[in-house]
Amino acid sequence: MTDIQSQQILYVSPAYETIWQRSYQSVYQNFSAWLDAIHPDDRPFVKSAFAQQVETGQSDTKYRIIRPDGSIRWIRDRAFPIKNELGKIVRVAGIAEDITEIQKIEQMKSEFIGIVSHELRTPLTSIRASLGLLQAGVYDKKPDKSKRMIEIAAIESDRLVRLVNDILDLERLESGRAVLEKTLCDATDLIQQAVAGVQAIAKQQNMTFDIHTTEAQVLAATDAIIQTLTNLLGNAIKFSPPDATITLSVQQQIDYVLFGISDQGRGIPADKLEAIFGRFQQVDASDSRAKGGTGLGLAICRSIIDQHGGQIWAESTVGVGSTFFFTLPKNREQEERITNDK
Numbered sequence: 001m002t003d004i005q006s007q008q009i010l011y012v013s014p015a016y017e018t019i020w021q022r023s024y025q026s027v028y029q030n031f032s033a034w035l036d037a038i039h040p041d042d043r044p045f046v047k048s049a050f051a052q053q054v055e056t057g058q059s060d061t062k063y064r065i066i067r068p069d070g071s072i073r074w075i076r077d078r079a080f081p082i083k084n085e086l087g088k089i090v091r092v093a094g095i096a097e098d099i100t101e102i103q104k105i106e107q108m109k110s111e112f113i114g115i116v117s118h119e120l121r122t123p124l125t126s127i128r129a130s131l132g133l134l135q136a137g138v139y140d141k142k143p144d145k146s147k148r149m150i151e152i153a154a155i156e157s158d159r160l161v162r163l164v165n166d167i168l169d170l171e172r173l174e175s176g177r178a179v180l181e182k183t184l185c186d187a188t189d190l191i192q193q194a195v196a197g198v199q200a201i202a203k204q205q206n207m208t209f210d211i212h213t214t215e216a217q218v219l220a221a222t223d224a225i226i227q228t229l230t231n232l233l234g235n236a237i238k239f240s241p242p243d244a245t246i247t248l249s250v251q252q253q254i255d256y257v258l259f260g261i262s263d264q265g266r267g268i269p270a271d272k273l274e275a276i277f278g279r280f281q282q283v284d285a286s287d288s289r290a291k292g293g294t295g296l297g298l299a300i301c302r303s304i305i306d307q308h309g310g311q312i313w314a315e316s317t318v319g320v321g322s323t324f325f326f327t328l329p330k331n332r333e334q335e336e337r338i339t340n341d342k
Helices: 016-020 025-029 032-036 043-056 100-135 143-175 187-204 222-239 297-307 332-341
Strands: 059-066 072-083 089-098 183-186 208-212 217-220 245-252 256-262 312-317 321-329
Touching: 016 089, 025 032, 032 043, 043 059, 043 072, 072 100, 100 143, 143 297, 183 187, 183 222, 187 208, 187 217, 187 222, 187 245, 187 256, 217 222, 217 321, 222 245, 222 256, 222 297, 222 321, 297 312, 297 321
Parallel strands: 208 245
Antiparallel strands: 059 072, 072 089, 183 217, 245 256, 256 321, 312 321
């Protein structure tokens, strides 16, 4: 709280120390110490906001502070006028709150919307261009070209449907609106159902499956885990050469069951082994078009496994192949223990 006429600090909450990591007493002694903590890039408009406070007693400002340990926090600082019986502003009360986590979420949302807009626009542009050429009659006398334009529009339409479905799946999972009903399942059954779903695609490339399982029960939402396995198998097929062998394994561990899917593809650079589980992340930017992926499959896999209390990761050797692993708890007690350990 500040006196308008004297510009004297009348009160600083001890909570100041929690956010700023500085003594609140120092603000009484030297007001500039508070300003010194503000990020240099933000000081000009903070000073401008203070000038506004002198006139109106009001302001609503977001800025960054730099703590003594070097960490940066986002602050929302709001000021409210306190008037005397004549309606004259005599003091200004302020509330400062740490909004760092909110800013992170807003930034993620902004980036996500930007990426989604780009990803949706790409197939739509291709569809519009193909149909536009047909509508203009450019290929009226070239049936082969006309057929190709229709094929392009169909391919891009399918890609658009996959992208929208993946975005909706991921949003439902991460918002918590997708409730995963978990029951005890046979791990081998999950593997066999997933393999059966991709068998026709693998046969087109003359690929085979080498399955090594053990009798193991896992606590899982059947459809969600089959979706995870199908996504991983789909990637293994897409990135492996014809006649390759894809290896699947199930291993009993003390607290969980370990699943593994190995391919004979080009491999993943070490610096991208974690990044590929992010949204719209792919090893090669051209994979979205060349391989028909959306860049969301692994993000969906991670979200599903996280909700099971498990972990998912990849190990790879460039030029040799990759193995994707994930774990599932054996029962509800172990799921709760693993979740608590996290």
